[in-house]
Amino acid sequence: MDLNTVTDVVRRPSDRPGADWRPGDAWLAGGTWLFSVEQPDLRRLVDLTALGWESLVPGEAGLGIGATCAIRELYGHELPEEWSAGSLFRPSCEAFLSSFKVWSAATVGGNICLSLPAGPMITLTVALEARYELWAPDGSVRTVDALDFVTGDHRNILQPGEILRRIDIPAHALRKRAAHRRFSLTRLGRSTVFLIGTRTPGASDLLLTVTAGTTRPVRLAFDALPDARTLWRRIDALPAGLWFADPNGTPDHRRHLTHHFAEEIRRELMAGGPA
Template sequence: MDLNTVRAVVPAEAAGPWRPGDAWLAGGTFLFSEPQRHLRRLRDLAGAGWPPLTVTPHGLDIAATCTIAELAGHAASPRAAQRELIRQCCEAFLASFKIWNTATVGGNVCTALPAGPMISLGAALDGTCLVRDAGGGRRELPVAEFVTGVGTTALVPGEFLRSMTLPAAALRSRTAFRKGSLFPLGRSAALLIGRVDADDGSFLLTVTASTVRPVQVRFDAVPSAGALREAVEHGVPADLYVDDVHGLPAWRRQLTVLFAEQIRAELAAGSTR
């Protein structure tokens, strides 16, 4: 879609101070998908030259401008950690190769749609967001706290997401993935990921897509079925379930409880081998 109110597209590093009507541009698949009448200038991050993926002893750094295709390519490497989970989250887009080659990890996180699978991936692996601003300031916060609601994030005007880091300890963990939607090729109505820490055996369940923001429950070890159900029902109040054309709140709650138990049982069975 043409954004006919936009008067300039400028490199991010040469854009100067933040102005009313500015927006950050990465892949642009969402930005150009609907009218943006409030925008006057786009600050282009694509030319920043950030390496899309960097493996370090501390984990995996994913640049905000890394495309879904680049992340999926990393998951195809035999040496990549969490190959299966990364592949599952990439495929949760249910998008064409054209979208995969344009849409970015940072764009998916910052758009903050409940079904954003990069939010699911980052939150489930205890990822950290590096946030920068036009003046060079920086701060860090967990991915699970970055998204605050449907279409809302912790960013303030002038800030942008620079990268998402997945810690090495989480990348060594065992995980289980469940996703449900109304149709075989429909938007995710519930996407849950469970994780058992490789070092201390602690259990983390991350609920996304069915809720307006990520919700997590933690235990020191894989819990009993009753304990997990109670934690999910207490941790996800009724007003956090999404209500839209992709699924009613009551149905999303049923999926969430069902998937939580399936994940718990799968990871518990793995713990006894």
């Protein structure tokens, strides 16, 4: 879509572009959402891809992902064998409501900052206990837990001019066993629910992440693997207003699916194989 209110595009921003932020600006990375709908308040686009942020940086501490990393790059990246939770990367990319052709433009950071309930990069990074590095216009940097970033449907904690610079996934989370379940009304449709469970090798813990069915990500932590009744009660205790409603599912439908898939994940991780 043409953005006919935009009068300027900054192709070569400074290394800390937030200092030049002004009302009417928008950060441009992949632009797959930005150019899909009218943006009447925009006057200027600032192209972050020109900054050359490294896309994927594996190390002993874990995996760093530049916010401008394209989904195609994440999908095709070969992870160390000991990072068993890396098996989540491809199904998370495949959960996008888009064709594979869009993956060359769409970015990890863009999907997170859009902050839709069904954002699969939100699901992935919350489930893997990631932290986000945010750059403020005054040059300061803050780091937040991925769980705390999205606050509701299309809402997050970013302040005007603030940039998501980097996503850091810790090595201990990447070494966990993982299981996921996702439901959509059509094979390539938007997620109605998307759940990921992880368990530390040699331990009996469970970390269950619930997204798409809720307006913001939910992380249920158990020091010991719960029985079916305990898990059911924790899900049922979630506030009624937290469940999301749109044409892809009612709150009751999403709660029902969450109960069903959470139990499948619990059994799979308890047994050490598919349920």
